[in-house]
Structures are given as structure tokens and as C-alpha cells.
Amino acid sequence: MQALEKITINTNWIPLVLVFLFAIIGVLKVIDSEKLKGYVFAILNKGFVEDEVEGDTSFFSSFYSLLFVFSSTVLALVISLIVSEKKVDFILNFSSFLSVLGIVFSYLIVKSLFEVALTRLFLVKKQVRFYVVSKFSYLYSISFLLLISFVVFQYSPLNTSSYIYIVLGLFIVRFIFHVSNNKNLIFSELFYFILYICALEIAPLLTLFKLML
Known part of the structure; x- marks a missing residue:
């Protein structure tokens, strides 16, 4: 029954979202293939993060904007799946996914702006530059792994509980x-x-999950 449910969902909207995500990866590769490779393995490559600290990581550049959209979309997919497993009345469809995506996107944007404001307010931007860059670099890095694991989950007998542990x-x-x-x-x-x-x-995440669950 679970396998049949997966197939039904896949033939509706999830494959389109996956195609969208892989299309973003393709565009990122065209823009800067070396930087894309760096972010894929960023969690294992401290040197790459140190190089990014010295460079321009502005959200308004096409590469970083697309990377942000990619990560937000992957996180929304994962969260939608987890919420659908834990909340009985949550229907995993495209509409609910867009709602979760909106929440994730807004949360990450507001959080990033708030962090920038704090670092500038207390004049500690240089001191925490590596901390901030490494944080979003590692998030982007595991987003690629989350996407791979999501695809494996969708097209394999892996159950939802196992995927949540992953x-x-x-x-x-x-x-x-x-x-x-x-x-x-x-x-x-x-x-x-x-x-x-x-x-x-912790507090914002707990609040968001409490609202969704």
C-alpha cells in the first residue's frame, strides 16, 4: 500500500519539483561549476569555506540566489514529507507543499536579515564572518544529500521512518x-x-513545527 501511495504522489507533482531542482543544479553548473562542486562537498572542505569568506557571497548574485532557492525547495520537500507522516490531517499535495515552501523561504530570509542586522549592530561582522558563511555553506551542502536521499526514498522500499532518521x-x-x-x-x-x-x-524551529504539526 505504501509503495502504491508513493507512485501516486510521484506521478502527480513531486517529479516536476525534482526536475525543477535538477534544472537549478544544471544552471548553477553553467554559471560556476567549480563553485557548485565546492558547495556540494563544503561540509568536508574547510578550505573552500575559507575561500568563500574572503569572497563575495551576496544573496543578490544569480549563483547564490539560485542556491538559496534550491536549498529552500529541498527543505520544503523534506519537511512536507515529515509533516505528512506525523500529522494525520496534512495532505501531501502541491498546494500544501507550496505553503510549506513559503514558510521555509520566509523563515530563512527573515533569519538571515536578522543575523546580518545583529552583526552590524554590534560591529562583529568580521569576527563571525566564518561562522555565518560556514553555517549556510554546510546547509547548502547537506541540501544536495537531502535531495539524493529523497529521490532514493521515493523510488525504493525505504520507509518514511528510516528516511526521517537519515x-x-x-x-x-x-x-x-x-x-x-x-x-x-x-x-x-x-x-x-x-x-x-x-x-x-531552536525557538523559531520549534514554533514552526508546532504550528505545522
Whole structure:
């Protein structure tokens, strides 16, 4: 029954979203294939992130705008799947996916703007530049892995619970690498780091999931 449900969903709208995502990857490759490769493996390549810190990572460039859209869409797909598994009255269709995508997109935009405002307000932009760049670099990196795992899930007997564990595992890996590569900054400002995690990472996510679940 579960396999039949997957096929039904796939023949409706999910394949179109997947084609859209792979099309974005194709465009990113045309724009800058080396940078695309760098972001795919960013979580394992600290040197690439350090190079990005020195460069221009403006959201308004075509490459970073598309990368942001790609990551947001992948996250929306994953969240839609998880919510549909946990919330009985949540129907996984294109309309509900667009709603989740809107929430994810808005959350990431507002959060990014708020972080930029804070760093400029307290004049600590240079000190936390690597922290911020590595954070979104690792998010983009695992987004590619999330997409691959989502495709595998859709076209294999893998059950939803197993897929959720894979997703959680990827985010845990991202967190470990992020903390490990920023340990000097984090432990020197541990109180502010904990405050930041609680206020800007955990609390908003819990609120969003509570609203959706």
C-alpha cells in the first residue's frame, strides 16, 4: 500500500519539483561549476569555506540566489514529507507543499536579515564572518544529500521512518562540523552562542513545527 501511495504522489507533482531542482543544479553548473562542486562537498572542505569568506557571497548574485532557492525547495520537500507522516490531517499535495515552501523561504530570509542586522549592530561582522558563511555553506551542502536521499526514498522500499532518521543524521553531522570548525569562537563566547542557538535556531524551529504539526 505504501509503495502504491508513493507512485501516486510521484506521478502527480513531486517529479516536476525534482526536475525543477535538477534544472537549478544544471544552471548553477553553467554559471560556476567549480563553485557548485565546492558547495556540494563544503561540509568536508574547510578550505573552500575559507575561500568563500574572503569572497563575495551576496544573496543578490544569480549563483547564490539560485542556491538559496534550491536549498529552500529541498527543505520544503523534506519537511512536507515529515509533516505528512506525523500529522494525520496534512495532505501531501502541491498546494500544501507550496505553503510549506513559503514558510521555509520566509523563515530563512527573515533569519538571515536578522543575523546580518545583529552583526552590524554590534560591529562583529568580521569576527563571525566564518561562522555565518560556514553555517549556510554546510546547509547548502547537506541540501544536495537531502535531495539524493529523497529521490532514493521515493523510488525504493525505504520507509518514511528510516528516511526521517537519515534526515536527522545529516543535520546532526552538519551541526558537528559547524561547531568543530568554529570551536574557538564558540567557546570564547559560549554564553552568547547558547543564547543565539536558543533564540534564533531552536525557538523559531520549534514554533514552526508546532504550528505545522
